[in-house]
Amino acid sequence: MVQKIVDTANHLAGYAAKAAGVKVVAAYPITPQTSVVEKIADLVESGEMDAEFIRVESEHSAMVACIGAAATGVRTFTATSAHGLALMHEALHWASGSRLPIVMAVVNRAMGAPWSIWPDLSDSLSQRDTGWIQFYCADNQEVFDTILQAYKLCEDERVFLPAMVCLEGFILSHTYAPAEIPDQAKIDDFLPEYKSGWVLDVNKPCSHANLVSPEWYMEFRYMIQEAMENAKRLIPQIDKEYGKRFGHEYGGLVEKYRCDGADLVLLTMGTMGSDAKLAVDKLRKEGLKVGSARVRVFRPFPVEEIVKLAASSRMLVTMDRHISFGMEGFLGSEVKASVYGQEDRPLFAGFIAGLGGRDVTAETIEKVAKKSLKMLDAGRVEKETEWVDLRE
Amino acid sequence: MASVPKKRGDLPLTPLSYPTEGSMGKTGSWRIFRPEVNYSKCTKCTICWVFCPDAAITRQQDDSPKIDYDYCKGCGVCANECPVKAIAMVREEE
């Protein structure tokens, strides 16, 4: 039975953990993630969710408790935001190095100082090096679906890596929208029993993660890179399979919108991708050949998809809800890095927008597109990175 | 139980190390002094066996100690704790 509900992305994340048959949740509250853990607490206490909820005393402990539980052989889940994610930074490394298929919902929120509770992608993007797969969602339904897809991906023996499913705070986390929860039997068919690559076992005792000398450390790291490459191949397959089974799919690694014949492609992440579609529709009506591509998966970075877009268009424009101080937004950097090796490279312009929850509307994106088209006509980009709607 | 990898394909998913005697090699080479048991004095109290940090002393069937010199680090705890001073610490001749 498909359940049609109207709920927030945070609650849907809780429902997804339940639907995935998660057995241990360890989490610490932080705005705007809080309603994820409150929902899970409700579900566990009412008996609707057959799992244990460890009410840890910090986010660092949350991730480590998940590591302990996953190492002992159960499916685990946690959720956090901003400073909570930053606090668990070293544990993120430990989880990926341990090749444990933990899935975490990250409710994106700006980093302090100063305090900000509003969304941008700095928190999760600044964890891009930790060996975690990263998904960025554009709507509530996608949050639910991606969590299930993530477990299937992470527990594949060619992957065995943890994944974060990112959703912007307040825009998705607290906004009520219609969503569908598929039939549980069908979900169980899609997502079988928990599988991990190793487990603590009294019958086969071992020490996990003791000292590795320079002799072999590099090879263990290479294996993580290989797993990321495998994930890159598997993500579109899993998305397609999910689409066939449940009627929702998201374009795999990159969700392209009207990119065929586009002179200019707007690259975004998260909810900006939805507004970009509206902007594209308006621009296309005006006869301007613009398309948009929402980068749904940031790690592994969809290099091949970007190269394809670069080959078929004359300009790539990135809109980053993030800044790496002293350089630019990561989406901008990585798009450029993907394309650098190509013989024919399109023009590139990068924009920084929406930091600390500054609203990015379809109008804003339309403005960015028109500005970029001017640069395309002139054949020259004045400033490689520009901040959108910055007050004087 | 632990097999030394020779190529990348031998590696487990993540470093899993298996129980091995001599995980640090033949630690007996650390010794400067070696314990020598005077079995005629030994009362088989098993105190030396209990207090050996390295499990280098085996408690035999008759409860007397047998020292594994491949691994004994020569710390001297056994000699110091022996209630009848049946263990002497003798300098290793190089």
Add this chain to the structure above:
Amino acid sequence: MGGFEGVKDMVTMKELPKEEYLLKGHAACAGCGPAVSLRMLFKALGNKVFLVVPACCTTVIQGPYPFTAFGVPLQNILFESTGAAASGVVAALRQRKMNDITVVGWAGDGGTADIGIQALSGAAERGTNFIYICYDNEAYGNTGMQRSGLTPYGAWTTTTPSGKRERKKDMPMIMAAHKIPYVATACTSFPLDFVNKVRKAKDIQGTKYIHLLAPCPTGWRCDTSKTIEMGRLAVQTGLFVLFEVENGKFKFSSPSDRLADKSKRKPVTDYFSGQGRFRGLTGEDLARIEKWVDEDWDQYRKLASECL
């Protein structure tokens, strides 16, 4: 080799099982106190144990990949999070309905009293069903003997070269204040006491904390042969007290029960003179220490009498 259900306290060393789960040829320093107690831990519990070990000396004692000196499953984990990892392991075991495995957090000074205190406190507050053992060698051993919150007053360490000016953090009482069902102190030099306390802990539901004084000749600056002797003196001088707090009731353990009478305690100088780390103690320091020992014993005596 499993549990020891229904078996009484071990009274003689010969009752200790022969099996070793800390294998010879490991990387510990010659004379390592914690290594002795690790062997005793497995004599108490057998091998149906999951060990959770943060960054500490024991991390190194295992030896390098692909070898380990441990014959039980061991999860190495981040420095500050033994309690949290144990919480996760315990929850997963419960979900998998595996009831016969004892989860033990085995951590040093830092992992317990300093960087790790939050996770330990959280695990205790949640009543996590595991045994937590702090093997206290009174400094950060793994990184070369820097001071910890458990380093005693006046002790040299590499970061307190003229002697630590602060008192040793009272971890056993901090843990007792969490109102967990079992708190105990133990010492490497009293192996049967330690073994029996571990066995008692195993059969109690909830968080069990054992604070184990584990002498370290490397850091205490004494001959490697003196490990056990130093631990024994710590107890005999009254500087370290053996006791249990079971469901809030304080009880001395032997031989500390006989040392409430000050005249029965050996002079603290017997202990300090044997260790290079106390070379810098002045007469004033000694007087201060002796006063604190008396005050601490007054407190313990009061607790013991209230619980008769």
